[in-house]
Amino acid sequence: MTATLIKTARLALVGNPNVGKTSLFNALTGLNQRVGNYSGVTVEKKIGQVKTAERTVELVDLPGIYSLSAHSPDEAVVMSVLCERGAYDLPLDGLVVLLDASNLERNLYLYSQLLALRLPMVAVLNMMDVAQDQSISIQVAALSERLGAEVVVVNAAKRSGIDALRLAMDRLLNHPQLSPAPLPEFGHDFTSERQALSAWMAGRGGRVWSDFQVERALIDQGGDAERQFIQQFGPQGRERLAAARQQLAVTPSLAAHEARTRYAWVAERLEGVFARPAEPVRTLSDTIDAVLTHRIFGFLVFVGLMALMFQAIYSWSTPAMDAIEGLFSQLGSWIGAYLPDGVLRSLIVDGVIAGVGGVLVFLPQILILFLFVSFLEDCGYMARAAFLMDRLMGQAGLSGKSFIPMLSGFACGVPSIMASRTIENPKDRLATMLVIPLMSCSARLPVYTLLIGAFIPAVTVMGLDLRGLTLLTMYTLGVFVAIPVVWVLKRTVLKGEAPPLILELPTYKWPSPRVVLQRMWQQGRAFLEQAGGIILAVAIVVWAAAYFPHRSEIGERFAQQRAQLVEQKAEAAAIAQVDAAEASAYVEDSYLARFGKAIQPAFAPLGWDWRITTGVLASFPAREVIISTLGTLYSLGGAEEDSLKHALKASRHEDGRPVYNIPVALSVMVFFALCLQCASTLVVMGRESGSWKWPLLAFTYMTVLAYVGALAVYQLGSRL
């Protein structure tokens, strides 16, 4: 090994949740990070480069875990990466174990398991300031001896001790040593049974398991190790495993035995080296908690925060969204001026530019929501929000962690589905994602406003404006439908043990602006990279369906009209009308409208005519499109709200009946309330859940519900 060679090595950063891993990772890697997913699972993969004095180290930031008893996908990934050399192409040279000084007892539980992995380790002690607040005393040098590893004290948030850690990493890699600390002893019976099982496994071939992995298979009932064991050894394996557990029938269970053994080991390691006052010191964090989880004040603060967040997503993003739409519209006109009339121009202006604008317009809402979510997570409040809302969400079949994602769904489903990654339990996460689209998002509002404004009379019912009441009903409709949907999901597609809510409430801390902004930026970027392309593709497909065949006969017909008007020196308004009529004729002749007219009979029972059907079809990629599509179909050039309202009211069937009445308006609104008409939502749901079957399921069940709902409303409404 020459000194000029830059050696690369790989270390994994492990630790409990809420110990400052992200801050430490950022402090070590700076901006040299990439975020992705572990192949085949929706677990975030974070790898960064650390430049130490002697080398560049690749650092894998593993998800925070309390124990290596893998039940959830996160834990399964961590166990694979740590226990199987080369899993996910990440062979490790050592571990950086981050410990919370104020919580050392519980943190060392994981440490005791990591020791068994026989990897060189360096221990990092963070949050010494919190420990000090709690009047905890730690003798670091002695602790280092007890743990058999170098202990580096850092303050990840303040970025102190980082250089020392880098040096320690170099030392670790230069002289890799295993910790001489004694491992927890599980007793002779356990060890011999485990050895017997290992021998049995060796005799049957296949992947070789380490002692630690065999232990996990024995202890974790229903865990990932057991699953892999049965996968490798079949029904015989299941029997053999059960027999081994039977032999070790400890009261009350193997899991209890393990916990007892490990915590006894922890107590022994910490004896004389770590001391906590007998009476817990009341810290500032405790005082804040007393307010924030208070019956009354806690709720007030919670409601206030939620209102603020909602307001932020709704209104603060509006100027930015308007700016983006305006910009792209300008860009479209500008480029359009340079291109000759025709397919290419329409493709570029109405397809590509409008499509890209349609993707970017989501960015402000995503960034704002994640600014809030990251802030609340980093300071420790998110856990309290889940704590406050758990009972309420439990009635609906979910847990408190689903509250914020679902609430933000009322603003926009796209960032909300992304935000549901804070829900660790996969089934709860999926259930939440699948019902978020039922929360009436801001894109539905123009539809509601238009139809309510045009058709619901401004009367007062019991002191409340009927119009406002209708709007409120549309919003709550989604919530009420969501409850039985979750109920059904949990009993069919997402069947499984209802997970307990065992949630740590971390100490409050000042959120780090770096961490918050970075997480916000990462989400925005992930959306653009992963969803942007597909959404754009869908926008272009829909553009094509609404543009082609674009027959020249239509153009010729209107060209004649226009020429006549020009000869007669008619007003600009008259010519504009011809332009609008021409646009309408093109769309009416398009494949999209032809399809709309073809399936029209299916929607007749809902009280719709072909224009409504076509408009609804056109709005499947994005709801707001119905406004402009209807505008075009009614030959209204600029789709101003008032002119559209008039057009709707004046619309007649061939037999003279008005197309729109209250039941029709309601049926359209109910359809919009319950239908998933948003390509972006589907794409994001697919990415976040890791499979296209979930957005497919969401789309299907919601379309069915929307159809049935609209049908029921129209049929009942017209009989009243």
Place this chain on the structure above:
Amino acid sequence: MIKALFQARDHFQGRSCSLADLRPGQRAIVTSVTGSGLATQRLYEMGILEGTEVTMVRVAPLGDPLEIRLMGYLLSLRKAEAAMIQVASP
């Protein structure tokens, strides 16, 4: 009121009750944890074992879940899980 009397009697007679029965501010020692599923394993891993001292901190405003302090950190549990944890006065 009656329940409180019975609880007081239980405590006086050294009988245990569950974590779910504790009042805010009360301290107790875990005597046993029932159940054998995933939830129980999680409880053990988080440190809720025979002999661990826990303090009941508060109940959420809506009545569930509970918040307890143990080993210097705060843990939130539903009453359903707390009922599986038998405790006795220290």
